[in-house]
Amino acid sequence: MxxxxxxxxxxxxxxxxxxxxxxxxxxxxxxxxxxxxxxxxxxxxxxxxxxxxxxxxxxxxxxxxxxxxxxxxxxxxxxxxxxxxxxxxxxxxxxxxxxQSIEKGFEIQKVIDRVNKQETINRDSEEEEFKIED
Known part of the structure; x- marks a missing residue:
């Protein structure tokens, strides 16, 4: 409304x-x-x-x-x-x-945090690969 x-x-x-x-x-x-x-x-x-x-x-x-x-x-x-x-x-x-919007907001934030954490781990592992090759 x-x-x-x-x-x-x-x-x-x-x-x-x-x-x-x-x-x-x-x-x-x-x-x-x-x-x-x-x-x-x-x-x-x-x-x-x-x-x-x-x-x-x-x-x-x-x-x-x-x-x-x-x-x-x-x-x-x-x-x-x-x-x-x-x-x-x-x-x-x-x-x-x-x-339920507050609970849904918490769930979305958890997913975003998990994706950000995974991206950070992937970025760190890629940097490690480049350091080894240098």
């Missing part, structure tokens, strides 16, 4: 992101929510009815699944808290989704 063309939606998305981050960190007491949970992006639809909340969980697959389940179960509470703190005609329905 592109919120750049709709500044109000973009501002609301950012405000909701801050609120949900605060709620997860300070108000939800569910032990299933992993301590390393963060809200990466919030996308509010143009009609302000739905807010797609992408979360990142640093941990095992089981922790990710249980955290997502706990957040889905608490979506009514989160929506009510948002409604208390923002003044909008509608309080958007909160839909939590898992954001």
């Amino acid at each position: 592109r919120t750049l063309a709709y500044p109000r939606v973009s501002r609301l998305s950012e405000e909701i992101k801050k609120l949900i981050s605060h709620i997860i960190r300070n108000e939800l007491r569910d032990p299933r929510i992993a301590p390393m949970t963060s809200v990466t992006v919030v996308e509010v639809t143009r009609d302000l009815r739905y807010a797609m909340v992408y979360i990142s969980v640093l941990g095992s697959e089981e922790e990710k699944e249980t955290t997502l389940e706990a957040l889905k179960n608490s979506s009514g509470f989160v929506r009510r808290e948002i409604g208390k703190k923002i003044s909008a005609r509608y309080t958007p329905e909160v839909i939590f989704k898992l954001d």
Whole structure:
């Protein structure tokens, strides 16, 4: 979804992101929510009815699944808290989704590091061959 063309939606998305981050960190007491949970992006639809909340969980697959389940179960509470703190005609329905982009970024970085290391090893071995021949 592109919120750049709709500044109000973009501002609301950012405000909701801050609120949900605060709620997860300070108000939800569910032990299933992993301590390393963060809200990466919030996308509010143009009609302000739905807010797609992408979360990142640093941990095992089981922790990710249980955290997502706990957040889905608490979506009514989160929506009510948002409604208390923002003044909008509608309080958007909160839909939590898992954001895998950070993990994918780590995987890509590992591949890049491995390729760079291999290139360095190959370059060093080529230099050694030239030194022996000289």
